[in-house]
Amino acid sequence: MREILKLFLVVALFGMFSGGILAAVRGSTQEKIDFQQLKFVKGPVLQDLFKEASNDPLTDRFKIMDDKEEVTCFVGVFDGTKKAVAIEGFAGGYGGAIGVIVAIDLENDQIMGIGVTTHSETPGLGSRAKDDPAFARQFRGMTMKDLFKITAEGGKIDALSGATVTSRGVAGAVQSVSEMYRRLKPSIMEKLKDKA
Amino acid sequence: MAKKNVFQEFTKGLWAEVPPFRLVLGLCPVLAVTKSVDNGIGMGVATTFVLVCSNVIISLLKSVIPKQVRIACYIVVIATFVIVVELMMQAYAYPLFLQLGIFIPLIVVNCIVLGRAEAFASKNGVVASLADGLGMGVGFTLSLTALSILREVLGNGTFHNIPVFGPTFEPFRFMVEAPGAFVCLGLMLCVMNMLGKK
Numbered sequence: 001m002r003e004i005l006k007l008f009l010v011v012a013l014f015g016m017f018s019g020g021i022l023a024a025v026r027g028s029t030q031e032k033i034d035f036q037q038l039k040f041v042k043g044p045v046l047q048d049l050f051k052e053a054s055n056d057p058l059t060d061r062f063k064i065m066d067d068k069e070e071v072t073c074f075v076g077v078f079d080g081t082k083k084a085v086a087i088e089g090f091a092g093g094y095g096g097a098i099g100v101i102v103a104i105d106l107e108n109d110q111i112m113g114i115g116v117t118t119h120s121e122t123p124g125l126g127s128r129a130k131d132d133p134a135f136a137r138q139f140r141g142m143t144m145k146d147l148f149k150i151t152a153e154g155g156k157i158d159a160l161s162g163a164t165v166t167s168r169g170v171a172g173a174v175q176s177v178s179e180m181y182r183r184l185k186p187s188i189m190e191k192l193k194d195k196a
Numbered sequence: 197m198a199k200k201n202v203f204q205e206f207t208k209g210l211w212a213e214v215p216p217f218r219l220v221l222g223l224c225p226v227l228a229v230t231k232s233v234d235n236g237i238g239m240g241v242a243t244t245f246v247l248v249c250s251n252v253i254i255s256l257l258k259s260v261i262p263k264q265v266r267i268a269c270y271i272v273v274i275a276t277f278v279i280v281v282e283l284m285m286q287a288y289a290y291p292l293f294l295q296l297g298i299f300i301p302l303i304v305v306n307c308i309v310l311g312r313a314e315a316f317a318s319k320n321g322v323v324a325s326l327a328d329g330l331g332m333g334v335g336f337t338l339s340l341t342a343l344s345i346l347r348e349v350l351g352n353g354t355f356h357n358i359p360v361f362g363p364t365f366e367p368f369r370f371m372v373e374a375p376g377a378f379v380c381l382g383l384m385l386c387v388m389n390m391l392g393k394k
Contacts (some may be wrong), residue, residue: 006262007262007264007265010260010261010262010265010269011265011268011269011272014268014269014272014273015272018272018273018275018276021276021280022276022279022280025279025280025283025284026283029283029284029286029287032287032288033283033286033287033290036286036287036290037286037290039290040290040291040294041294118294120297123369123372123373124369
């Protein structure tokens with residue numbers, strides 16, 4: 001009995017000690033990590049989508065609650081008005097989840113552009129969803145009421161050849177953003193008014 | 197302990213017992229992350245850090261750790277350092293973290309780290325364990341680097357993301373895909389064995 005108690009105690013002490021160290025390291029790096037994620041994953045895509053914006057969408061952001069999940073909205077200021085928001089959505093691709101940021105014009109609910117943030121698709125095939133601007137351009141001008149599907153499934157999006165699953169994933173991610181947007185638009189507008 | 201011994205503990209990891217080729221341990225990251233030179237070196241350095249730290253801590257604590265629960269204790273020590281590496285990499289080298297992804301947390305189950313803890317650090321002094329961990333880590337890093345140079349140069353036509361062959365070169369894509377990793381590793385093992393035979 002004493003022996004087992006001793007074993008238990010040693011392992012428990014090890015666990016407690018390591019937990020303490022990790023909590024300290026995590027606490028001291030958390031802020032830096034959040035910033036890096038924004039900068040390297042979403043930053044380049046946002047900059048590309050809001051090329052003509054006069055603000056920095058990375059710093060002009062707010063969070064709203066969608067049911068139980070937090071959604072981050074990035075604001076784009078054009079000609080002095082807060083004209084657009086960008087929201088990220090996810091859907092399954094060929095090699096895992098694909099993240100897509102969709103920039104939406106608040107006046108007419110039209111898509112200003114989309115950009116892939118994270119993916120683990122096959123290099124040279126699925127990865128073109130991120131690298132080939134012609135594919136992303138197809139979404140431009142569609143409105144939030146449209147259905148985002150590839151042509152093979154009766155939609156309007158031409159899939160990348162050799163990357164049907166990836167294309168379906170991107171369309172799915174845009175679809176999830178559009179559903180989110182339709183749910184959240186009232187609260188987005190309210191938030192924007194509050195900030196102004 | 198004589199100085200020469202410590203030196204030997206260090207150098208054995210570089211050639212005589214170099215982990216992926218001689219011990220044929222820790223192949224998962226070796227095959228998976230060596231698509232580019234940067235990834236190979238990054239993975240090697242991360243593993244070296246974990247190896248050295250866990251070796252030192254375990255050799256310091258070897259008299260405290262009861263024999264029956266030693267593996268559990270080793271894993272706790274190793275996992276702690278791996279998460280430290282993961283957080284540090286996220287905070288200071290985020291692009292590299294995106295490339296390596298899941299393979300950083302997987303260092304926990306890398307056979308080399310636990311293998312050195314069990315086979316060496318639990319039986320030897322702190323200085324010798326430090327030398328052993330450092331040697332194994334550097335050997336592992338060099339192996340990953342060699343393999344990733346071969347794969348990146350042939351499969352992508354670049355070295356450290358700088359084109360080496362000029363625009364007419366058609367990259368041998370196979371080399372950066374998963375099967376190419378096996379073929380490359382097999383060829384390198386073959387060369388190592390041939391050199392070892394002489």
